[in-house]
Amino acid sequence: MAESVEYFKKHKPYSGLKIVHNNHLTLSSICKLAPLLLSGASLTITVTDSLQASPDVIEILHEHGVNITKINDLKDDFDILLDCGAGLANIVHPRIGAIEQTQSGKVIFEKQNRYPVISVDESYVKKLETLYGTGDGFKRAFNCLVKEDLAGKKFVVFGYGKVGHGIVRELKKMQCSPIIIIEMDNEALNRARLENFQALSINEDLGSIKKHLKEAFCVITATGVPGVVSKYFSRQDISDGYKVNMGTEDEFGENFLAEDVLANKKPLNFILEEPTLVEFLDPIFYAHNAAIDLLLTKKFAAGFHSLPLDFDLNILLRWSKFHKTDVSEIYQFI
Structure with missing residues (x-):
């Protein structure tokens, strides 16, 4: 995620895009939000009821001028949906597409064919966490x-x-x-x-x-x-x-x-204050954010899509090299 912060800060790659982000708000998730806040996009942050929302994190965001939008105040006017658990599947209909992080969300998004949905859950990267x-x-x-x-x-x-x-x-x-x-x-x-x-x-x-x-x-x-x-x-x-x-x-x-x-x-x-350490969440956060580039540069048909294998393996192997960790046992779970 550190790489993303520097790149987004310099290049503002998502200027002009309207993005809504629905995910847990924990201390770890600040790392995920940081590059998006610097990306040039108009970013709306929300948290549906099934997700964790740390009061301390909300306070930190408020101190930096970042507000949390209530679900009832959302307008269906977004280009990209970054979702967790498909909490916004029936509320937001993005013009370009959605990216879902979880297995439970996958079950819901699989049933729709109005716009492309990329699943981060069906990936080797996700298995770093699980x-x-x-x-x-x-x-x-x-x-x-x-x-x-x-x-x-x-x-x-x-x-x-x-x-x-x-x-x-x-x-x-x-x-x-x-x-x-x-x-x-x-x-x-x-x-x-x-x-x-x-x-x-x-x-x-x-x-x-x-x-x-x-x-x-x-x-x-x-x-x-x-x-x-x-x-x-x-x-x-x-x-x-x-x-x-x-x-x-x-x-x-x-x-x-x-x-x-x-x-x-x-x-x-x-x-635990950190149920999963950020080193295991970092590649999933990165994939969830970076899949925006896939929606912008590749032509996905309306409907459900797994994370492309080359994209998935690139992140996994970079993580393995950085942490000097053998990840070969992950390949038996797919």
Whole structure:
């Protein structure tokens, strides 16, 4: 994003454009807004109800003469829509196109064909956040609350998609052992077994799973399925050890009290001031902003489009080089 600030400040590439930006307002998001504010565009910033809006960030923006527009005050008069969760999909109809950041927004925008929509979610760049960033956030939050040496402790992890993989990656670094992975997807089960984990099918191995749950130091959910644990297990089936939800919604479900689960069933990394460090958000912020250039320079038909692969890989490899990080494991998630 630092590169964008300098370039936008000098060249004002979006002069004459009307852009509306609907996204979380956190300390990290200031990095995303800075280049847009210097781009020469007429920028309107708003936050729909489902998004985070830090009062401190709003105050910082106000101190610099940047106001937040209420949804009801928006006029449908924009060239570009930068959206998160498709919060403005039924309110703003951009003349040039929209860029969506999330999976939930993708589901909504896929149904419209009035203008081009580019999805940042369906990209390798997005996996930097879900695979590395969320795993790192789990580690930092868990270590804040649990002041114990985790080496040799037994963890049971429900879900071995991108988020689960990232969490297990951090558990391995902390020498947690054994790590038991619970899945219903055969591809994920096979991948876990190839990586030398004990992986059990929730559809076939309930007896073995219950034994591991009784012995677990910690049980973690990262399936993306609300209430999945209660569908198969009772409160008595799981040890009194730590329980962690890393899903957006409560994955333990109705059989478990809020106080049974760290952070009262909310995603554990949300207890942190920075749930995801800016180094993992930076490439996504960059892609979300820079996709404006794609809408301006390439001819996209009305309807839904993934981020072009060459554009996506260019950002990923630049991030990998800058942070000296091997990102090869990301390629198995697409």
